[in-house]
Each structure stands twice: as C-alpha cells, then as structure tokens.
Amino acid sequence: xxxxxxxxxxxxxxxxxxxxxxxxxxxxxxxxxxxxxxxxxxxxxxxxxxxxxxxxxxxxxxxxxxxxxxxxxxxxxxxxxxxxxxxxxxxxxxxxxxxxxxxxxxxxxxxxxxxxxxxxxxxxxxxxxxxxxxxxxxxxxxxxxxxxxxxxxxxxxxxxxxxxxxxxxxxxxxxxxxxxxxxxxxxxxxxxxxxxxxxxxxxxxxxxxxxxxxxxxxxxxxxxxxxxxxxxxxxxxxxxxxxxxxxxxxxxxxxxxxxxxxxxxxxxxxxxxxxxxxxxxxxxxxxxxxxxxxxxxxxxxxxxxxxxxxxxxxxxxxxxxxxxxxxxxxxxxxxxxxxxxxxxxxx
Amino acid sequence: xxxxxxxxxxxxxxxxxxxxxxxxxxxxxxxxxxxxxxxxxxxxxxxxxxxxxxxxxxxxxxxxxxxxxxxxxxxxxxxxxxxxxxxxxxxxxxxxxxxxxxxxxxxxxxxxxxxxxxxxxxxxxxxxxxxxxxxxxxxxxxxxxxxxxxxxxxxxxxxxxxxxxxxxxxxxxxxxxxxxxxxxxxxxxxxxxxxxxxxxxxxxxxxxxxxxxxxxxxxxxxxxxxxxxxxxxxxxxxxxxxxxxxxxxxxxxxxxxxxxxxxxxxxxxxxxxxxxxxxxxxxxxxxxxxxxxxxxxxxxxxxxxxxxxxxxxxxxxxxxxxxxxxxxxxxxxxxxxxxxxxxxxxx
Numbered sequence: 019x020x021x022x023x024x025x026x027x028x029x030x031x032x033x034x035x036x037x038x039x040x041x042x043x044x045x046x047x048x049x050x051x052x053x054x055x056x057x058x059x060x061x062x063x064x065x066x067x068x069x070x071x072x073x074x075x076x077x078x079x080x081x082x083x084x085x086x087x088x089x090x091x092x093x094x095x096x097x098x099x100x101x102x103x104x105x106x107x108x109x110x111x112x113x114x115x116x117x118x119x120x121x122x123x124x125x126x127x128x129x130x131x132x133x134x135x136x137x138x139x140x141x142x143x144x145x146x147x148x149x150x151x152x153x154x155x156x157x158x159x160x161x162x163x164x165x166x167x168x169x170x171x172x173x174x175x176x177x178x179x180x181x182x183x184x185x186x187x188x189x190x191x192x193x194x195x196x197x198x199x200x201x202x203x204x205x206x207x208x209x210x211x212x213x214x215x216x217x218x219x220x221x222x223x224x225x226x227x228x229x230x231x232x233x234x235x236x237x238x239x240x241x242x243x244x245x246x247x248x249x250x251x252x253x254x255x256x257x258x259x260x261x262x263x264x265x266x267x268x269x270x271x272x273x274x275x276x277x278x279x280x281x282x283x284x285x286x287x288x289x290x291x292x293x294x295x296x297x298x299x300x301x302x303x304x305x306x307x308x309x310x311x312x313x314x315x316x317x318x319x320x321x322x323x324x325x326x327x328x329x330x331x332x333x334x335x336x337x338x339x340x341x342x343x344x345x346x347x348x349x350x351x352x353x354x355x356x357x358x359x360x361x362x363x364x365x
Numbered sequence: 366x367x368x369x370x371x372x373x374x375x376x377x378x379x380x381x382x383x384x385x386x387x388x389x390x391x392x393x394x395x396x397x398x399x400x401x402x403x404x405x406x407x408x409x410x411x412x413x414x415x416x417x418x419x420x421x422x423x424x425x426x427x428x429x430x431x432x433x434x435x436x437x438x439x440x441x442x443x444x445x446x447x448x449x450x451x452x453x454x455x456x457x458x459x460x461x462x463x464x465x466x467x468x469x470x471x472x473x474x475x476x477x478x479x480x481x482x483x484x485x486x487x488x489x490x491x492x493x494x495x496x497x498x499x500x501x502x503x504x505x506x507x508x509x510x511x512x513x514x515x516x517x518x519x520x521x522x523x524x525x526x527x528x529x530x531x532x533x534x535x536x537x538x539x540x541x542x543x544x545x546x547x548x549x550x551x552x553x554x555x556x557x558x559x560x561x562x563x564x565x566x567x568x569x570x571x572x573x574x575x576x577x578x579x580x581x582x583x584x585x586x587x588x589x590x591x592x593x594x595x596x597x598x599x600x601x602x603x604x605x606x607x608x609x610x611x612x613x614x615x616x617x618x619x620x621x622x623x624x625x626x627x628x629x630x631x632x633x634x635x636x637x638x639x640x641x642x643x644x645x646x647x648x649x650x651x652x653x654x655x656x657x658x659x660x661x662x663x664x665x666x667x668x669x670x671x672x673x674x675x676x677x678x679x680x681x682x683x684x685x686x687x688x689x690x691x692x693x694x695x696x697x698x699x700x701x702x703x704x705x706x707x708x709x710x711x712x
Contacts, residue, residue: 293638299655308646
C-alpha cells in the first residue's frame with residue numbers, strides 16, 4: 019500500500035479539501051498510473067452533493083484520467099512502464115454477463131464498478147482521479163496516443179465516449195441532420211464528433227451568445243430554443259438529436275423537432291423525471307432513448323479515432339485547489355468547455 | 366348527394382343519438398360502400414368527449430369500417446360493385462410528401478384526413494362509420510377477404526394495424542421476448558400478431574382475472590403488474606414491450622423490464638403526458654417510441670396476412686342504439702375485446 023494525495027469530499031455539503039488515502043500495490047494484472055490530468059465532470063458534482071443518492075464518503079471524484087504507467091503487475095501484457103494510459107468511468111465489471119462478453123461493460127448486468135463512489139469486488143470503496151495515482155486492472159485501462167495534448171484527451175474518457183457511442187450506435191454520418199442540445203462539456207464533444215462523421219450539425223441552445231463558439235467547434239447551424247418562431251420552423255427537421263442537458267427540462271419541444279422515425283438520445287440525467295407526451299412520439303414514430311458512456315473496446319476505438327483526426331476537448335486547466343470554484347462556474351455554464359485538473363498541483 | 370342514417374354526438378356531453386346527413390355521390394375515383402359493421406374504438410370516446418381538443422360536431426364516429434361496394438366512379442380500377450371493402454382511420458392525405466410517397470400516409474406532413482372528426486380538402490367535415498354508407502377515394506379503400514367473419518375483420522382496420530405495424534417495423538419474431546401491456550381491443554390483437562410472428566409473448570395486466578383469456582389468445586405467459594415480486598423478477602427481461610394503455614400511467618416501471626437495447630412502443634395516448642426517468646433509458650440503452658396505425662399498403666398486407674392465417678378480432682356485436690352503453694362498458698374494460706356495431710340496426 020502506498021499513500022496517495024488527493025482532493026476529497028467528506029460529506030455532501032462542505033467543500034472538497036486535501037485528503038490522503040492508500041492505494042493497493044499492483045496485483046499481477048494491474049497497471050499503476052501516475053495521474054497527470056483529470057477532467058471535471060458534471061456528474062462529479064451530482065455525486066459529491068449526493069444528488070443521485072447513495073454517495074460514499076470520503077469521496078475522491080474524477081473519472082477522466084490520463085497519466086503515465088509507473089509499474090505493472092507480472093501478468094500485464096498490454097502496458098509497459100512509461101506508456102501513457104487512461105482510465106474512464108469504471109475500473110471493473112462482472113466480466114461474464116452478456117453485456118461484458120459483448121464488450122459493453124458499461125451495461126454489466128451486476129453493475130460496473132465505478133472509478134469512484136463505487137465498491138470493488140472486495141467491498142472497498144473506489145477512489146477516482148482527483149489524486150496522484152491510480153491502480154487498475156489492465157483490462158479497464160486505455161492506451162493514450164502521444165500525439166495529442168493530453169490535458170485535452172482526459173475529458174474524452176467520459177465526455178468524449180458518452181457522445182461518440184450513441185452517434186456510432188445510431189450510425190450517424192453523411193446525410194443526417196443532427197441537433198446537439200446544450201453546448202457544455204458533452205455538447206462540444208458531440209458537435210466535434212457529429213461534424214467529423216459527416217453529419218449536418220445544428221447546436222440548439224437557450225443562449226445566442228454561444229453561436230460563434232458553436233460554429234468554431236464545427237457546427238453548421240445554430241438555433242436559439244427560446245425563440246418560438248425558430249422552434250416552429252425546425253418542427254420535424256432533425257433525424258437525430260443528442261440531448262446533453264442535465265437540468266430539469268421538458269423533452270416534448272425537442273421531440274417535436276424530429277423527423278419521421280427520428281431519435282432523440284438523452285445522455286444527461288435531470289434531477290427529476292421529465293414528461294413525455296405520447297402524441298409527440300406517436301405522430302411521427304419518434305423514439306427517445308438513453309445511452310451510457312461506452313465499453314472499453316469502443317472507448318479505445320474513440321481514442322484512436324481522436325488521435326487520427328486530431329480531436330481533443332477544449333479545456334481550461336486548473337489547480338486542484340480551484341476545484342470548488344470550478345464546480346460553481348461549471349454549474350453556471352462558465353467554462354469552455356471542460357475543466358481539467360493539473361494533478362502536478364496536488365504534489 | 367344521398368341521405369345517410371347515422372349515430373352522432375352533437376356535443377361533448379350528451380349521448381350519441383340518431384342523425385341524418387348527406388354523403389356525396391361517387392366522384393370518378395370514389396368507391397361507395399354500404400357499411401355492414403363498424404368497430405368501436407377507444408379513440409371514438411376521446412373524440413366524442415373532446416378529450417384531445419378540437420372536436421367537430423355533429424360527429425359521426427367510427428373508423429373500423431367493413432362493407433360492400435355498391436357503386437364506383439368511372440375511373441375506379443381496383444374495386445367493383447359487390448366487393449367487400451374496408452376503410453380505416455383516414456380517407457385522404459396530401460399524396461405528395463415523403464411520407465405519402467413512402468406509403469406511410471398516416472404520417473403525412475400536412476396531416477392525413479381523418480375518417481371522421483377531420484376536414485376533407487374542400488374543408489367539409491368528415492363523417493365516420495357509425496352510418497349506413499361511406500364514399501371514399503379508392504386509394505384509401507382496402508380489399509377484404511370473403512374468407513373471414515367480417516364483424517371480426519372490422520377492428521383490424523384500427524386495432525389490428527395499430528399493433529401489427531410496430532411489431533413489423535421493429536422486426537419482431539422468433540427469439541424475441543415480447544410483452545403486451547393491457548389486454549383490451551389493441552392488446553388482444555397485439556397478442557395474436559406477436560404470437561403468430563413467433564415471439565415469446567407475455568401479457569402484463571393489473572388484473573389476474575385476464576390470465577386464462579391471455580393464454581387462450583396465444584400468450585405464453587401472464588404477469589400481474591401490481592405484484593412487486595413479479596415486476597422485480599422481470600427486470601431487464603423483454604426485448605420489446607407494446608403498451609396499449611391509454612389511461613394515465615408511469616412509463617418507468619415498464620421501461621425497467623426492458624433488456625439492453627430494448628424498445629417500448631406506446632400506441633395508447635394517455636390524457637396527460639407521462640413521466641420518464643432518464644436513468645431508466647440510459648442504464649440499458651433503452652428506447653421508448655410511438656407508432657401510429659399504418660399506411661394503406663401495410664394495412665392491406667395486414668388484412669391479407671390475417672386472411673391467410675385466420676386472424677380476426679374477438680368481438681361483441683351490438684346495435685347502434687347500444688353504443689352509449691358500450692362506451693361505458695369499454696371504459697371499464699368490460700368487453701372481450703371489441704364492440705362492433707351491426708350497421709343493419711341503423712336501417
């Protein structure tokens with residue numbers, strides 16, 4: 019066991035603060051990673067504040083982890099000391115259920131083991147990437163290219179795969195009209211991927227102020243959802259809508275923008291259930307679906323795609339001591355588009 | 366113009382009563398049908414009572430119409446006097462939009478012309494099948510086999526196609542576990558079709574009393590949704606759920622019964638929007654979709670399939686004068702499974 023420096027929440031209400039805990043030494047199939055950068059995800063705030071219930075304290079958040087391998091167990095085959103490596107939202111799963119066998123561990127029948135705020139197979143709490151080191155079974159580690167700025171790669175491990183996976187699953191590409199709702203950490207990655215896949219991309223936002231940014235990110239169009247005329251003109255327009263909104267909202271105005279057989283995929287989790295009007299679905303055989311991050315295989319595919327196509331997240335690098343302020347700014351939408359903690363600031 | 370006897374609602378609150386109105390003489394592409402039977406659909410009640418808004422009075426309901434051709438226009442090619450013919454939920458559409466060109470007139474961009482409670486292209490109100498005669502363009506008429514009892518065929522025009530179409534669209538067949546929620550007019554047809562297509566069919570009902578009926582209709586299993594243990598055991602069990610419920614209900618307990626990538630299709634329209642918990646969708650990449658009747662081509666395919674496979678609706682034949690009582694009984698679920706008006710009782 020070795021002591022690891024971290025930032026942690028001790029309960030749902032007080033700010034995150036320095037914390038020291040112990041990580042295991044690498045088991046035979048483990049990779050030990052010295053963390054370089056860790057992204058700040060909206061779900062970190064939800065879990066720190068126990069907004070989804072069941073939070074485990076002390077909590078070391080963070081599941082957008084990039085670092086360098088410093089030690090490997092004797093049976094590790096695919097990582098060597100000195101490699102860049104990444105860890106996303108989970109660090110284990112049952113490995114035997116149909117989802118795990120289909121490389122979709124995120125849908126594991128018995129539940130994936132979260133990178134933090136979870137419990138490993140021995141029942142010990144898991145601690146995330148707001149820390150100097152992590153030890154993870156190699157099956158749940160990702161290879162990271164040396165070609166990209168790694169602070170911009172970190173958010174790909176959650177924000178990236180969360181948007182890449184549904185765009186791939188629903189086979190989005192040339193000829194599709196795609197809307198991205200919300201231009202935050204997830205939304206800005208959705209725009210980059212959808213545009214890269216060849217779709218015609220519109221950003222839907224409550225604020226006109228994001229228009230130039232949306233176009234800079236690769237969107238072809240921008241529409242303000244608070245303008246009734248705009249919303250009326252876009253009725254039945256989109257083949258696919260990816261909604262990244264995690265604030266409470268009504269799905270129906272968006273559903274009505276879908277064309278015949280169109281699908282809206284939600285990746286944000288509002289704190290309360292949203293209402294759906296059956297007419298909105300029935301009138302054009304529309305669907306609303308959900309999608310959860312992606313499996314290890316697909317996450318690697320996404321990282322490789324990003325390396326080949328020069329895609330990274332737009333980030334603002336902060337010190338660990340700035341994370342509480344970053345949470346407040348993120349909740350106000352005041353970040354373009356992801357905070358990433360420079361873990362050197364923890365040492 | 367000829368006078369036609371009918372049963373009509375004069376407003377949203379008083380009982381239906383005898384009514385006489387005029388139908389046009391057949392235009393060159395029209396078929397004139399002497400109606401023999403007309404099914405009573407739950408949506409008749411919604412519209413008679415203006416529960417969806419915008420009702421047009423006087424209203425002659427009825428869109429599950431079977432009768433015999435008594436006259437055809439000079440340009441009619443596919444029907445001759447003496448043929449059995451059917452009319453479903455719509456009698457016209459724009460004929461030029463992508464949906465119409467794709468034989469999915471029910472999703473017409475400018476809106477199909479409802480068989481009743483609609484307005485034709487001249488702006489005149491349309492009157493439905495609780496009447497002795499109807500005149501419809503042949504493109505919107507269906508061929509009816511002489512091989513089946515036609516009183517049992519009438520409900521196929523709405524209850525049949527409404528359940529057949531989504532089962533076909535989502536390619537349900539052998540190897541699929543299908544749940545049908547609600548065992549009424551739509552539900553009993555869904556059971557017959559899903560079983561006929563080779564799926565493993567479970568009826569989900571609030572009432573244990575329907576178990577034997579469900580099995581008689583072809584279901585392989587029956588589950589009572591008010592039993593928490595049963596619902597728990599069925600979590601993640603079904604590939605496809607067809608919900609025929611048009612009463613207010615919570616979608617989430619049903620969504621949680623879907624397997625990874627499972628789809629729930631709603632064909633009933635609750636009076637209020639229903640809530641959807643994003644977690645229910647996201648956790649297993651589930652979808653909820655809507656489906657609206659079917660196009661003329663698919664309705665004909667369904668009718669032909671029924672004729673080949675001996676499938677009809679289970680009906681209780683009533684006189685027109687019994688329709689108000691039938692509405693009350695239908696709302697209580699006291700019909701196995703569709704009321705059909707013997708139009709001879711109107712003459």
